[in-house]
Amino acid sequence: xxxxxxxxxxxxxxxxxxxxxxxxxxxxxxxxxxxxxxxxxxxxxxxxxxxxxxxxxxxxxxxxxxxxxxxxxxxxxxxxxxxxxxxxxxxxxxxxxxxxxxxxxxxxxxxxxxxxxxxxxxxxxxxxxxxxxxxxxxxxxxxxxxxxxxxxxxxxxxxxxxxxxxxxxxxxxxxxxxxxxxxxxxxxxxxxxxxxxxxxxxxxxxxxxxxxxxxxxxxxxxxxxxxxxxxxxxxxxxxxxxxxxxxxxxxxxxxxxxxxxxxxxxxxxxxxxxxxxxxxxxxxxxxxxxxxxxxxxxxxxxxxxxxxxxxxxxxxxxxxxxxxxxxxxxxxxxxxxxxxxxxxxxxxxxxxxxxxxxxxxxxxxxxxxxxxxxxxxxxxxxxxxxxxxxxxxxxxxxxxxxxxxxxxxxxxxxxxxxxxxxxxxxxxxxxxxxxxxxxxxxxxxxxxxxxxxxxxxxxxxxxxxxxxxxxxxxxxxxxxxxxxxxxxxxxxxxxxxxxxxxxxxxxxxxxxxxxxxxxxxxxxxxxxxxxxxxxxxxx
Numbered sequence: 001x002x003x004x005x006x007x008x009x010x011x012x013x014x015x016x017x018x019x020x021x022x023x024x025x026x027x028x029x030x031x032x033x034x035x036x037x038x039x040x041x042x043x044x045x046x047x048x049x050x051x052x053x054x055x056x057x058x059x060x061x062x063x064x065x066x067x068x069x070x071x072x073x074x075x076x077x078x079x080x081x082x083x084x085x086x087x088x089x090x091x092x093x094x095x096x097x098x099x100x101x102x103x104x105x106x107x108x109x110x111x112x113x114x115x116x117x118x119x120x121x122x123x124x125x126x127x128x129x130x131x132x133x134x135x136x137x138x139x140x141x142x143x144x145x146x147x148x149x150x151x152x153x154x155x156x157x158x159x160x161x162x163x164x165x166x167x168x169x170x171x172x173x174x175x176x177x178x179x180x181x182x183x184x185x186x187x188x189x190x191x192x193x194x195x196x197x198x199x200x201x202x203x204x205x206x207x208x209x210x211x212x213x214x215x216x217x218x219x220x221x222x223x224x225x226x227x228x229x230x231x232x233x234x235x236x237x238x239x240x241x242x243x244x245x246x247x248x249x250x251x252x253x254x255x256x257x258x259x260x261x262x263x264x265x266x267x268x269x270x271x272x273x274x275x276x277x278x279x280x281x282x283x284x285x286x287x288x289x290x291x292x293x294x295x296x297x298x299x300x301x302x303x304x305x306x307x308x309x310x311x312x313x314x315x316x317x318x319x320x321x322x323x324x325x326x327x328x329x330x331x332x333x334x335x336x337x338x339x340x341x342x343x344x345x346x347x348x349x350x351x352x353x354x355x356x357x358x359x360x361x362x363x364x365x366x367x368x369x370x371x372x373x374x375x376x377x378x379x380x381x382x383x384x385x386x387x388x389x390x391x392x393x394x395x396x397x398x399x400x401x402x403x404x405x406x407x408x409x410x411x412x413x414x415x416x417x418x419x420x421x422x423x424x425x426x427x428x429x430x431x432x433x434x435x436x437x438x439x440x441x442x443x444x445x446x447x448x449x450x451x452x453x454x455x456x457x458x459x460x461x462x463x464x465x466x467x468x469x470x471x472x473x474x475x476x477x478x479x480x481x482x483x484x485x486x487x488x489x490x491x492x493x494x495x496x497x498x499x500x501x502x503x504x505x506x507x508x509x510x511x512x513x514x515x516x517x518x519x520x521x522x523x524x525x526x527x528x529x530x531x532x533x534x535x536x537x538x539x
Contacts, residue, residue: 027532028525037515038508040068040256041122041159043143043152045226046168048095048212049175051236052145055168055245062249063140066259066507070140071125075147078117079105092204099211099221102147106219111150118143118151119158138508147212147221152229161485161511164256167230169474171452172436174237179205231482233434235474237453248476255478255486259507264487266297267432268477270410274388275480277302278412280316282326283385284337288413290388292396292428295406301399303392307384312398314386327384342382347371378439380416388412389419393426403427414472417441423470424449430471442472485511 042059044052056072063070076098083101085094105113122141129139146152146165156163170178180202214224232252234245255262264272270293278289281304290303306314307326315326328335347368354361361367371377386394389411396403409428413435420442423431443450451469478486490510493502514521530536 028528031525031528032514032521035515035521036512037162038138038512039126039159039162040138040140040509041143041155041163042141042166043118043155043163044145044166044168045147045152045223045230046145046170046236047175047223047227048209049178050168050170051178052168055166055234055236055249056142056144058242058245059142059166059249059253062246062253063142065250066253066257067137068140069129069137070142071129072142072144073118073121073125074144075114075118076144078121079114092201092208095208096204099208103215103217103220106148106150107217111148111219112154114146114148115151115154118155146226147223148219149222149225149229152226160513162509162513164231164482165226165229167227167233167434167479169227169233169235169434169436169476170237171474175209176205179209228435231479233475233477233479235476237474252478254507256509257507258490258510260503261493262487264483265477266293267410267475268480268483269293269297270299270408270432271412271434271475271477272480272483273299273302274410274412277304278388280304281306281385281388282316282328283383284327284335285339285383286413288388288411290392290409290411292392292403292407292409294404295408295429300401300403300407301392301395303386303388303390303395305385305388305391308386314391337383339380339383343377343379344368346376346379380418380439387416387419389415389423393422405429408432410475413437414440415442417445420446420450428470430473432473432475434475 040063044055044059046052053074060070060072079098079101082105083097085097089097102114109116125141126139143155145168146155152165156165212221212223215221234248251262254260270291273291273293274289276289277291278287281287281289283305286305288305292300292302294300304314304316306316309315309325315324324330326335327337348364350371351361351364351367354367389409392409395401403426405427406429407427408430409423410432412433414433414437415423415431416437417440420440424446443452449469450472452472494500495502
């Protein structure tokens with residue numbers, strides 16, 4: 001990138017007038033349309049080892065099939081430019097160095113500083129391209145990759161509906177294997193000479209993964225929190241079908257530009273039902289939703305994590321005015337999480353026993369900090385809430401609805417081991433989930449009945465006659481929170497005279513953003529209205 005970019009040229013090609021009644025001249029409408037931008041900004045996000053960088057190219061290719069000129073922005077290169085390596089290094093030391101430099105930037109300059117570097121790079125790329133080509137196509141930018149929620153927040157505030165966060169998913173075992181292979185080891189001159197070297201290498205990988213997913217400090221890498229904000233998810237497992245990957249991105253971009261009719265897949269409809277149900281949850285820890293769909297895609301039941309009530313069901317299903325004993329309101333005004341309080345009692349009991357036995361440790365808080373890193377900290381047995389998956393299964397029982405063969409349970413979070421065994425026993429054929437749940441021991445405890453596979457292609461899912469296990473697979477598709485924006489019809493798809501299907505070869509983003517602030521537009525429009533009506537200016 002040139003140190004002195006070309007001056008900004010008005011982006012004539014950022015706008016395109018929409019069709020409207022030609023007999024009516026609407027200068028105000030045309031004026032506002034001239035201030036619209038159809039540019040797109042995509043940002044990839046995923047746990048280290050998910051393979052974000054491998055997905056930037058197929059997304060770029062999908063955009064090139066439409067009237068977009070995309071560019072890839074490497075965040076690691078933006079950060080590395082501020083702290084270049086001294087000599088050669090392997091990928092583990094490089095990753096550690098970049099993690100540290102990113103954390104340092106956010107600590108010293110605020111959590112949005114990396115987003116600021118990205119925005120500056122987008123501006124420079126746009127200025128250079130505009131100066132080089134007066135007939136520039138619409139611009140699109142692919143950011144590889146975000147690591148902190150404040151980066152997403154800043155980009156979304158600046159680019160509005162033109163911004164899309166793409167969450168890249170891969171199972172933990174897949175990610176560990178990728179990081180452990182030869183391409184991620186130390187510098188070429190280092191070769192493991194002993195079991196100790198291999199164990200040390202694995203420890204470093206686990207530390208990198210932990211710091212990447214959920215660093216203790218808010219200015220650190222917090223991909224776990226970031227992924228929850230995604231607008232689109234894609235599973236990037238080892239047996240990913242490249243043709244299906246290309247089609248997945250092509251459908252996503254087509255939906256964003258309405259270049260052709262794209263409507264929700266069965267998985268997207270199922271996850272939308274699950275997510276919508278999660279919004280009813282009052283759980284003080286997290287909102288989770290589940291939905292059970294038949295093989296033909298009919299919604300059979302939905303579920304929410306909330307405390308059960310006498311008579312059946314959960315409190316969030318109760319009519320208005322009935323007594324409310326959800327945790328946040330029980331007792332009224334003094335609600336609390338039973339699971340957290342019970343675990344605190346365990347920490348205090350353990351500390352008391354240690355003191356009696358003469359085992360020295362600073363305080364209960366010191367002990368709690370240690371135990372929270374173990375399976376004790378992962379305990380969920382003391383929660384009052386019925387889990388969303390269980391609520392959905394019990395809804396079938398209450399309504400007398402049979403569970404037909406080939407049914408799928410969609411859940412926003414990977415099921416815990418308790419729900420998993422009930423899912424198996426109920427006869428569910430497969431489970432589709434978005435968010436991993438590290439506390440779950442479902443696969444470890446029930447590996448005889450559950451198999452975790454890729455979401456790559458439907459042919460990966462064996463029939464029940466070929467494979468008796470319940471399939472657990474990652475979700476790929478539009479995030480439920482973005483359904484209305486991407487699937488609502490926003491322009492005619494048939495000509496009004498003959499009713500024939502219209503193909504839009506010049507499609508642009510369906511939700512353009514304004515290139516100027518609303519206060520500036522208010523001033524300009526007020527002046528234009530005064531001129532049109534021949535009124536005196538109020539300034």
